[in-house]
Amino acid sequence: MRDKPHTKGVNLPFRFEGLEIWQRAREFSAKIHDMTTKFPRQELYALTDQINRASDAVALLIAEGSGLQTDALFSHRLGLAVGEVFEVVSGSFLAHDRKYITAEQQAEIYEWGDALARKINAFRKTLK
Template sequence: MAFKFENLKVWQKAVDLSDHIDRLTKGFPKNEIFILTSQIKRAADSVSLNIAEGSTGQSNAEFKRFLGYALRSNIEVVGCLHLAKRRNYIEHDHFLTLYNNCEEILVMINALKKSLS
């Protein structure tokens, strides 16, 4: 692979999360298309995009800064999942699966940040 980030497991998991969120939002009501649907999709995409952007040609301090952005976007996805669950757009089991994916990504981002110190 040509780019450093493509080998990072956390980036791969973040891309998987984006795919899952994209599929999930296809079932959201049409009146949410510019609200919750847009917000959760942008947040999910932002996780992998910030990991990718920060990894290439940056200092460790700069990479850590972008990992911080990725972490916050991941947490935003969790917040959106809670809203979707409360609005009955997602079943509890599906919520838990995605929640656990986000938790795993959080742990991996924090470990990567720590390794850069």
């Protein structure tokens, strides 16, 4: 991930900015949003919105959790973030079933989701 102009060479004020899982969650969300732009218009407020919100929630829950007072609370938010990854992956199956994405795209989402969920869970173990 490239340096952000406002933080280059500066101590990061927010704990989440230095977390690899947060950076990966942002990338995951960007990839999902890019893919869902090709969904049919009738899905705009249905599956498209559901998948996009879930993909955004991963990074948002990591950020929120990193600011909480205890590692136990942070770990709980990370567990919720993993659940959101699962929701995106499940949504990708629905999108494939409806012919909105190819089998290759669905497999790609599956792989991204699996890798991200594993990273989040590995990080959670360091908090206990």
